[in-house]
Amino acid sequence: MKHQFDAIGFDADDTLWFSEESFRKYENEFVELVTPYAPEGVNVKAALTATERANIGAYGYGVKSFGLSSIEAAISVTNGTVPTSVVQQILRGVRDHLTEPVRLFESVGEVLQMVSGNHRVILITKGDLVHQSRKVETSGLAHHFDSVEIVLEKDPHSYARVLKSLDIDPTRFCMVGNSLKSDILPILELGGFGIYVPYEIQWELDHAEHPPPPESRFVELPNLHAVAGWLATNVE
Numbered sequence: 001m002k003h004q005f006d007a008i009g010f011d012a013d014d015t016l017w018f019s020e021e022s023f024r025k026y027e028n029e030f031v032e033l034v035t036p037y038a039p040e041g042v043n044v045k046a047a048l049t050a051t052e053r054a055n056i057g058a059y060g061y062g063v064k065s066f067g068l069s070s071i072e073a074a075i076s077v078t079n080g081t082v083p084t085s086v087v088q089q090i091l092r093g094v095r096d097h098l099t100e101p102v103r104l105f106e107s108v109g110e111v112l113q114m115v116s117g118n119h120r121v122i123l124i125t126k127g128d129l130v131h132q133s134r135k136v137e138t139s140g141l142a143h144h145f146d147s148v149e150i151v152l153e154k155d156p157h158s159y160a161r162v163l164k165s166l167d168i169d170p171t172r173f174c175m176v177g178n179s180l181k182s183d184i185l186p187i188l189e190l191g192g193f194g195i196y197v198p199y200e201i202q203w204e205l206d207h208a209e210h211p212p213p214p215e216s217r218f219v220e221l222p223n224l225h226a227v228a229g230w231l232a233t234n235v236e
């Protein structure tokens, strides 16, 4: 029995463990902290998102970038009147966010165990090197991965570089993730296969309008258990 894929890539945030939920929590905290100092009628949340969007090129992804954008937005949206105590609370939130324990999705270890029985398993995540490395190390999952790749951006160029460095043929590679924009479409472009496992909360900046992916190289599944089952039966 020969499996269709040599290697399976897993996204991490909101594929293996909760991530966006915490960003929402600190976003809400930001709105509560800053709104009292902003002119009436100003959409504080929208100002934060716009600042994040403008800064991604300079700061990259992750909690520290979110923190810097939060402080910038707090100053600009209040015309410089935001008290230092609020800035301190935002900074405390960044620290708490960076050090909070990883919360795994249900049966992740079991699923990775099953998949790694028949395939090389690679973790491919983007964002802050320190934070992502910390999450991998403390997740208890590191031993399941043949390789852990933390990239700046999940685009065809980055994926091609990673696959080449690991000597993986893109046409025999399957990527599993919760973002069509970051996990699926770039892999399809390289000739690989994508398994989309949507998560209920999606970051606004990780959303892209997209044409329907070709069904021959794409499948949408409801959870990781279904992914393990699908891969187990997917033989040539």
Ligand SMILES: [Mg+2]
Pocket: 011, 012, 013, 014, 015, 177, 178, 179
């Ligand atoms: Mg993700």
